[in-house]
Amino acid sequence: MIAEAQHIISFCGEAVPMNQQFVQDKLVNVIKKQVNVVNLPSLRQRANSYFPLVEKYLKAYGLHPDLKYLPIVESGFLTKAESGVGAKGIWQIMPATARGYGMQVGSGIDERENFDKATRVACQLIRDNYTGLRKMAGTVNWPLAIAAYNFGIGNILNAIKAQGNNYFTMRLNAETGLYVYKIIAVKELFEYPELYNSKFGYNIFSTTAGPKKKPKQSDLKVENDEDIIGVIEKEIEKNKDKKAPVINEEQYVLAHVEGKIKNFQDGDMVTIVLDDDLQTSNYGLSFKGYSFGVQGWIIDDRVFFKLGYDHDVTLLDLDKQKGVLLTDLLAKKE
Structure with a gap:
């Protein structure tokens, strides 16, 4: 297994300005609402069927693969x-x-119904x-x-x-002001579910887990505060000297699972041991041999682990x- 280091929230290869508090707050709010959208087995099934096809078209037109999440929204x-x-x-x-x-x-x-x-x-x-x-x-951008x-x-x-030209600080109509946030939120939930499953207390992509009662459409509405422009102006002034986040090149280190594992279920803990030193920008250096307990979630026959490094480190197979x-x-395959 391989740990992937130095990742931050991004959209189409461009860093989302999470160093600005109002952007963080707004995105978290949207993610909370979108959980109830992606927590639908039928949507997950359709998305997994269409994603490979959409990615081929995006590549052919020179577009970023993140745009495959646009049709979900x-x-x-x-x-x-x-x-x-x-x-x-x-x-x-x-x-x-x-x-x-x-x-x-x-x-x-009506050829709009034709996928191709x-x-x-x-x-x-x-x-x-x-x-x-x-x-x-x-x-x-x-x-x-x-x-x-x-x-x-x-x-x-x-x-x-x-x-x-900064979308995140522009005052747009309510729908457009949230539109890109929704796509980023869906991307986060699909690509980093392990970071959110533990927060919500259930596997958002499980066919059996999740809220017992589906919310009404009105409950899913995300309010775009009309007074947000005042907050934005204050944040811009406060953060005017801060540099924008930089997406660093991915780095990989080896790790392995230690101990016995039987009948793994959502939310269970396993022990991960580093086989190489792991250097991260936010969490410093973890030496070879360092072991830590992590929580896992089963999604489409794969287990996604929350490693405790937020977006800085994720777990991949070989x-x-x-x-x-x-x-x-x-x-316990390496």
């Missing part, structure tokens, strides 16, 4: 999903946008938003490009001219896949 990967304003398909493309990219909409045909065609158009639209903002505004997917490139261009196969864990 838009539609839950339901091809026939339709919004109250007429957006449709897993990418929730509007009729006029679809026609503008050559899709047939009307007369009994809709995904191609969504990738083109995202790429066009990115290049368009760079050309017209002279500046661009992925949060802004994805905010444009939700709000329209014209509206985001106007916002940039009036407020600058193929660099997140978590460890349950069968390998029980067999």
Whole structure:
């Protein structure tokens, strides 16, 4: 097994400014709400089926793989999903946008329901938003490009001219102001469930665990405080001299499981022993031979462990896949 060091929360390869308290608070609030969205076995099944396909399209169009989480926020990967304003398909493309990219909409045909065609158009639209903002505004980043997917490139261009190019400090409409946060929250819950399962007290991806009563839609609403701009301005002033977080290159060290393991269940503890020294930016140096008890959660036949280093260190198998196969864990495979 391999520990992965020096990771921070990011979106499309760009660091999320978690050094600013209002960003932390807002993201945590959104994550709490999104737990009840991702805690649906049918959604998990659809996502796992679509992710490999979406990743291939994103790669073909030169887009970051993090964007595979966008359809979860838009539609839950339901091809026939339709919004109250007429957006449709897993990418929730509007009729006029679809026609503008050559899709047939009307007369009994709606190609927005076609996964292949809709995904191609969504990738083109995202790429066009990115290049368009760079050309017209002279500046661009992925949060802004994805905010444009939700709000329209014209509206985001106007916002940039009036407020600058930092999505996290911009005053946008309630939906767009939360849109990128929701995608980041879903990414966090899918990629780092071990950090949140222990906080919520159950496996958010288990088919049997979780809240006994599903919440109402009104309970899932995330409020975007209209007075947040005042808090933002104070935070900007307080943090004006702080440098933005830097995503460091991943580093790997060997580790192994020690002790007997029988009938592993969600929340059980195992002992991990380092076979190399582990140096982290926030937690210092842990020497070879250091052992620590960690809590694990079973998700899709793999066990994800909360190591106690937050995002700085995660556990991978020797193929660099997140978590460890349950069968390998029980067999104590290196």
